Amino acid sequence: MTAQGPGISGLSRPELWSLPAYNAGVPEDVVKRRYQLSRVTRLASNENPLGPSPQALAALRNWTEQLHRYPDPACLALRKLLQEHTGVDAGRIAIGNGSEDIIQSLCLAVLSPGDRVLTPAPSFGLHEIFPRMMGAQVEKVRVSTAFTYDLSAWTTALRTPVKMVMFSTPSNPVGCILNREELTALVAAAPEDSLLVVDEAYFEYAQGPDYPDSIAVLAAQARPWMVLRTLSKAYGLAGLRIGYAIASDPDLVGLLDRVRTPFNINGAAQAAAMAALLDPGHLQTVVSVCRKQRASLAHALGDLEARGHFGLRLAPSHGNFLFLDTARSSSAVAEALMQRGVIAKPWRELGFDTFLRVTVGTADDSGHFLSALAPSLAAIATTDAG
Numbered sequence: 001m002t003a004q005g006p007g008i009s010g011l012s013r014p015e016l017w018s019l020p021a022y023n024a025g026v027p028e029d030v031v032k033r034r035y036q037l038s039r040v041t042r043l044a045s046n047e048n049p050l051g052p053s054p055q056a057l058a059a060l061r062n063w064t065e066q067l068h069r070y071p072d073p074a075c076l077a078l079r080k081l082l083q084e085h086t087g088v089d090a091g092r093i094a095i096g097n098g099s100e101d102i103i104q105s106l107c108l109a110v111l112s113p114g115d116r117v118l119t120p121a122p123s124f125g126l127h128e129i130f131p132r133m134m135g136a137q138v139e140k141v142r143v144s145t146a147f148t149y150d151l152s153a154w155t156t157a158l159r160t161p162v163k164m165v166m167f168s169t170p171s172n173p174v175g176c177i178l179n180r181e182e183l184t185a186l187v188a189a190a191p192e193d194s195l196l197v198v199d200e201a202y203f204e205y206a207q208g209p210d211y212p213d214s215i216a217v218l219a220a221q222a223r224p225w226m227v228l229r230t231l232s233k234a235y236g237l238a239g240l241r242i243g244y245a246i247a248s249d250p251d252l253v254g255l256l257d258r259v260r261t262p263f264n265i266n267g268a269a270q271a272a273a274m275a276a277l278l279d280p281g282h283l284q285t286v287v288s289v290c291r292k293q294r295a296s297l298a299h300a301l302g303d304l305e306a307r308g309h310f311g312l313r314l315a316p317s318h319g320n321f322l323f324l325d326t327a328r329s330s331s332a333v334a335e336a337l338m339q340r341g342v343i344a345k346p347w348r349e350l351g352f353d354t355f356l357r358v359t360v361g362t363a364d365d366s367g368h369f370l371s372a373l374a375p376s377l378a379a380i381a382t383t384d385a386g
């Protein structure tokens with residue numbers, strides 16, 4: 001040891017040394033300043049372009065009178081409301097400072113070094129980062145070439161003991177879902193003692209005959225499970241940070257309570273979340289606008305490909321985003337888009353670094369994206385000769 005000591009990296013747990021950073025993207029004003037732009041379109045974080053319910057905004061304004069008070073650490077009123085919404089007893093509902101906070105608490109509570117965790121590839125970054133932070137071994141199951149969950153690959157991977165199985169449906173970033181038969185088969189293939197974590201961040205967008213009631217599927221079997229939902233996406237409250245989980249057992253909620261900080265869900269978020277949940281009309285508008293814009297954006301991308309032969313391939317999506325193979329370095333494409341005022345998310349995961357994830361915004365947002373995309377693609381050579 002030198003007089004200066006071993007340095008900061010010597011202080012950290014070894015799990016942190018190779019931990020990937022979450023790719024949270026570039027803020028809007030940084031982009032404006034860097035490229036001297038007056039207009040920037042944010043399509044990198046799957047935010048809701050219509051924002052929250054006006055009733056949530058009104059609840060927030062009223063709530064300011066309680067700014068000096070600590071929030072309810074048990075979120076009782078919100079959990080009671082969610083009990084009515086989901087039909088699940090409030091004792092089996094956990095609230096988090098965003099659903100990512102619940103993922104972190106869950107990993108803190110249940111994972112030990114060496115535990116095996118299964119998640120899809122490509123995957124939501126935090127499904128890998130938080131387990132690895134705990135020293136777990138994360139194994140990934142790749143999506144099929146048709147951009148669907150590869151059930152036979154999952155069945156094989158699930159033959160070996162696994163502590164936690166965590167996936168999103170609709171998948172972030174791909175957009176695919178597991179239908180009832182597929183979800184049932186995947187669950188049945190998991191070892192009896194695995195914890196199943198189903199992240200439904202895009203639940204509201206995916207409602208339809210193909211999208212199963214995962215709580216019913218999971219409740220029909222004995223493995224422990226948790227379903228994650230959030231107010232950040234369709235409810236438009238990403239800035240407040242609030243999400244919830246439905247658990248197989250109240251003791252699982254109790255485990256999260258032991259590792260979280262007591263006041264992790266602020267009062268403003270609790271008040272706004274309740275008001276947002278009580279405005280199903282706004283939610284319906286958000287979802288139907290998104291579906292319409294998603295279809296026209298997908299159609300326009302098809303047209304762009306037919307005209308320009310860029311090599312684009314698009315995954316069908318049940319979420320408020322599209323996953324697009326640009327056939328070139330998506331980091332280079334994202335940079336070229338940014339110069340033109342559009343922020344999209346280049347996927348950096350091994351095997352998917354030609355893919356761009358684009359949020360479905362307003363018709364204007366799509367127009368800006370499409371007009372920036374054609375010259376960006378034309379300026380960048382394809383990765384493959386073909």
Ligand SMILES: *Cc1c(COP(=O)(O)O)cnc(C)c1O
Nearest residue numbers: 098099100168172201230232243
């Ligand atoms: C956006 C997202 C989250 C995070 O949601 P917060 O509630 O804002 O923390 C979690 N999981 C997936 C798959 C997401 O896409």
